[in-house]
Structures are given as C-alpha cells and as structure tokens.
Amino acid sequence: MKIKVLLVDDHVLILDGLKQLLDNEEDIEVINYLSNPSTLFTVIQQTFPDIVVMDVRIKTENGIELTKKILDVYPQIKVVILSGYDYDEYIQAAFQAGASAFVTKERSNDELVSVIRKSYQGNKVFPRNMAKINQTSMDLTRKEREILKLVAEDKTNYEISDELNISKRTVERHISSIIHKLEAESRVGAVVIGIRKGLLSV
Structure with missing residues (x-):
C-alpha cells in the first residue's frame, strides 16, 4: 500500500x-x-x-x-x-x-x-x-492560549473574566503565567512573542 x-x-x-x-x-x-x-x-x-x-x-x-x-x-x-x-x-x-x-x-x-x-x-x-x-516555556495550557488570544484582541482583564466566566484574579494569574512562560516583559510583549512563535494567527 x-x-x-x-x-x-x-x-x-x-x-x-x-x-x-x-x-x-x-x-x-x-x-x-x-x-x-x-x-x-x-x-x-x-x-x-x-x-x-x-x-x-x-x-x-x-x-x-x-x-x-x-x-x-x-x-x-x-x-x-x-x-x-x-x-x-x-x-x-x-x-x-x-x-x-x-x-x-x-x-x-x-x-x-x-x-x-x-x-x-x-x-x-x-x-x-x-x-x-x-516541556519548557512554550507549553501554554489551552486556557492560557485562549486568554492570550483575547489579550491580542485588546480585551481588558475585566472583559476577559466576563467572557470566560472566571474571576478577574484568575485572569491575572493566567496572564502572569503566560508572560513568564513566554519570557516576555508585558502583555504586549507576550502577544508579539505569541505571534512570532505561531501561537497566534495574524
């Protein structure tokens, strides 16, 4: 075959x-x-x-x-x-x-x-x-990828928490984890790195 x-x-x-x-x-x-x-x-x-x-x-x-x-x-x-x-x-x-x-x-x-x-x-x-x-910095969870996408859409933490039906504090923890894993210095930096690494479509 x-x-x-x-x-x-x-x-x-x-x-x-x-x-x-x-x-x-x-x-x-x-x-x-x-x-x-x-x-x-x-x-x-x-x-x-x-x-x-x-x-x-x-x-x-x-x-x-x-x-x-x-x-x-x-x-x-x-x-x-x-x-x-x-x-x-x-x-x-x-x-x-x-x-x-x-x-x-x-x-x-x-x-x-x-x-x-x-x-x-x-x-x-x-x-x-x-x-x-x-197993290192690129290993974002499904929820982190979802939140990174919303951050790229310029959503605030409050808007993200409302859309995903999770607390604002949980959103903040996820974003902190995303920034750490991608070795970024800010939300914007995480989005830029995410695009470059193919985690986000442009």
Missing part, C-alpha cells in the same frame, strides 16, 4: 519539484497538490491523505494554524512542515501544533522522502530535541 501524500505550497516551482521527487518513489503517491489553501479541507475530505506536506506560510495563511485545524478534524493525518528558514520559533510552533516533522526547503530534496516514511510510521522528525522544548 502506497503512502498517500498531499502537497501544499504557494510556490508552483517548488510544488512541481516536490511532485517529481516523490513520484520517483515506489511506495509514495502524490494524490494532489495545491498552491491555494482555500480548498485544502475539501481536498482532504475527498482524498484522505496519509501525509500533508505544507509550507509554513501559504499566501495569507499560516501553515502552523492550518496544521492545528487539520489535526483537530483529522487526528490520524501526519503533517510535515516545510520552511525556507530554520528558525527555532518556527520549529517550536510546528511541534506545539502537533506536526510530525519539520524540514527546511534547502534540505527537503535529501530528507523529505525519509521524513515522509518516518512520519507515516508514527515518528516525530525535528531538527532538535523538541520533546525537551515542549
């Missing part, structure tokens, strides 16, 4: 190159490729890929956020993130979003086939020891 792969990248030349690379492998089948993510979920529903190989940025979309959305609906799918940059923030954010692997584009030709096979087998493939990083 072949590994079914869906490619998503807004650079057509890269898509063509990746397709040619993977088409040469007997155990891999490129079932579709998209340069526009607007039809991503329709295509997933129609083709049921095993692996989605996706750029970290696709037009106006954030590949990290798309990864979260894919895995929320289709937790059995493995997502491999491609990036032109080997930034720690991108790697951490991809890991936090639940991606199975992170590959830089400059090395994708050499590594992608191997990474797809390893991801299909249930392995995590990242440039660094992300399991350790996952």
